[in-house]
Amino acid sequence: MNCETARATIVDDLADTIDGDTRAALDRHLTECATCRVEAAQLRSLWNELGDLEVPSPAAPLVNGATFMPDRGTARPRFTMVAASIALLVGIGSGWFARGAVGMPGDTVVPPLASESQDGRVPYLLLLHGPPSPPAGTPPPAESAVAAAVARYTAWADTLRMRGQLVVAEKLETEGGRLLGNLPAAGPIESDIGGFFVIRARSYDEAESIASGSPHIGYGGTIELRAIENTGGI
């Protein structure tokens, strides 16, 4: 067995079954070839790490309340709880914030952002600071690193939405920010705030627990967590 065949056989052994003769040939090759032994160890390690990843599962209330209603020709089958949850998700994700922000005469009255929800949760602001800007001339990151970062932030926002914890998430423009008013250094600013999330939680501890799940800290950033005060709608 040569090295190329051995490496393919290692994957076959992980993903399927190999017969006794093939295994014996692989074992002989690995005894003789240190490079392929390292290869085998790395592949097994990666395989085990893939197996350790979290299994995406429905949110607990959905699992407990999920029932399948078979199609009777006209009605759309659904999870009873899922339908309500999706409506909530869509409302939070695309409509609630816009309606609350505009406030034109004749609009539907919506609760102020700072109001307590029926389940006792209040809003918290997550200001995403940093990480420090890279030195001038730093080469851009690999495409795969960018794609991975996109996936991680999106997956985290997805998870918060599914749990009904996300109110809004936005990135701030990098350029053009200004300081106005009586500050000593009014004018253009160099802020390290890259974006913000507004979430709902029952306490600072719960909000901190939610925020600590953000990929932002892992990327070297800092999160400033502040409760949004309910001032009664000033």
Place this chain on the structure above:
Amino acid sequence: MSNGPDPDTRLMFEVRAGDREALARLFERNHGRVHALCARLTSWADAEDLVQETFLRVQRHAGTFHGKAGFTPWLFRIARNVCNDRGRRIRQTSALEAQWARDQATMRAAGDPESRIDRRSLIEDALAALSPEDREVVVLSRMHDLRYADIAAVLGCSVGAARVRLHRAIGRLREICSDLEGSPDELRNRTRNNR
């Protein structure tokens, strides 16, 4: 000794015969892993909706089930088609999200090497960065323990093609892991050399 069809296959034959309770039991037994598959192929937010669409199609197309390859590959093939039909397999990210992530990745690459993310996050990143075609074969093989023959049945290809696709996907996954592990060091070394 033959053990006969597995419980899900038996239930599916009952569904094909018009038994609605069998469909409910099939749902109870399988909706979790269908959710896991859809979430990996699309996103967690979409998965709930796609699970119900999958079981709707299971009911509608029950007459096409013959049990030759077993229930799981048939079910997963439907789930995969649902994901494809919705056009959500390639995660749609807004320009803002992409720009934001690009900024973060640039900053991270140049930042403190001690702040690198842990290994599990790195594997998650690498899996997410695979192409949808590569990711699905890795997910089916590793996350759902499907053998080559079952993967072939899900993907609608030969067993040999399924094997080649997995080998290729694992190779790409390793390359991406190396990229993610190596880029901060390489950048740090370049920065040092440029001083």
